[in-house]
Each structure stands twice: as C-alpha cells, then as structure tokens.
Amino acid sequence: MPLPLGLADVTNPSMVPTLVPGDRMVLRYRARIRRGDVVVVRHPFRHDLLIVKRAAERRDEGWWVLGDNPYVPNDSREFGVVPDELVVARAVLRLRGPGDVQRSPLAIARWLLGAVRPLSSRSRRLRAR
Incomplete structure (x- = not known):
C-alpha cells in the first residue's frame, strides 16, 4: 500500500501570508480534518481544479473553506460548502523555496529557519469574515 503522503505546489x-506562490506542501491523504487545518479540495464547480484553503467550519453538508488572503474571494463565500468527498488531503508542512536568498551565511541561516514550517490547525487563528 502506498504511503498516504504527497507533494503539491502553491500557485495562487x-x-x-500562510502560503505564497512557489511554496510546496507536504500532504497527508485520508487524514482527519479539523477546524483550522489547511486542506486541498476539488473546486465544487470544476472538479479538475485543486485549490488550497483553510477548513473554517464543519457543516452538515461538508466544510466551509476560506482563504487566508481576504482579497482573493475564491472560497466558500463564492461557491458554498465543499462536500466531504471533494476534500483531497490535509497539508502538514510548508516547504519554502530559496527564492532570492542572498548567499551570505546569515541570509542562508534565516532561510533555513523558515523554510520548513508545520501547517497545523493551531498555527494560525481564524478570523471572522
């Protein structure tokens, strides 16, 4: 049986500020989802499109998901509740690429300290919208 882990790129x-384009995520498939988790879901209107959101609230029909960026409204405010069968995975780690890191030892040390960060439900407080 294959491991229930995978990688995904962030493009949107x-x-x-939790994830920026160019980050990668380590995903855990078939993971239990809790309020506050960062999840990958299939878009309810375009099942071929995978999107990354925060599971904000459990509802009878599925999950109410929100993006952390209030200026990008492509979330449950636009398309409603995401049914459970469209939840693909829970993101467990953020991997940040080196980007434009300068080659000084201090710059490399700073990048190393922030390059890998857990994405747990406790890593960020939810804000009401």
Whole structure:
C-alpha cells in the first residue's frame, strides 16, 4: 500500500501570508480534518481544479473553506460548502523555496529557519469574515 503522503505546489495567492506562490506542501491523504487545518479540495464547480484553503467550519453538508488572503474571494463565500468527498488531503508542512536568498551565511541561516514550517490547525487563528 502506498504511503498516504504527497507533494503539491502553491500557485495562487489565496493563502497569503500562510502560503505564497512557489511554496510546496507536504500532504497527508485520508487524514482527519479539523477546524483550522489547511486542506486541498476539488473546486465544487470544476472538479479538475485543486485549490488550497483553510477548513473554517464543519457543516452538515461538508466544510466551509476560506482563504487566508481576504482579497482573493475564491472560497466558500463564492461557491458554498465543499462536500466531504471533494476534500483531497490535509497539508502538514510548508516547504519554502530559496527564492532570492542572498548567499551570505546569515541570509542562508534565516532561510533555513523558515523554510520548513508545520501547517497545523493551531498555527494560525481564524478570523471572522
């Protein structure tokens, strides 16, 4: 049986500041989802499109998901509740690429300290919208 882990690239700014375009995520498939988790879901109107959002609230029909960036409205405010069968995975780690890191030892040390960050439900407080 294959491990229930995978990698995904972030290409959209909807989760800024938690995730920025160019970040990678380590995903855990078939993971239990809790309020506050960062999740990958299939878009309810375009099942071929995977999107990254925060599971904000559990409802009878599924999950109410929101992006961390209030200026990108492509979330449950636009398309409603995401049914459970469209939840693909929970993001467990953020991997930040080196980007434009300068080659000084201090710059490299700063990048190393922030390059890998857990994405738990306790890593960020939810804000009401």
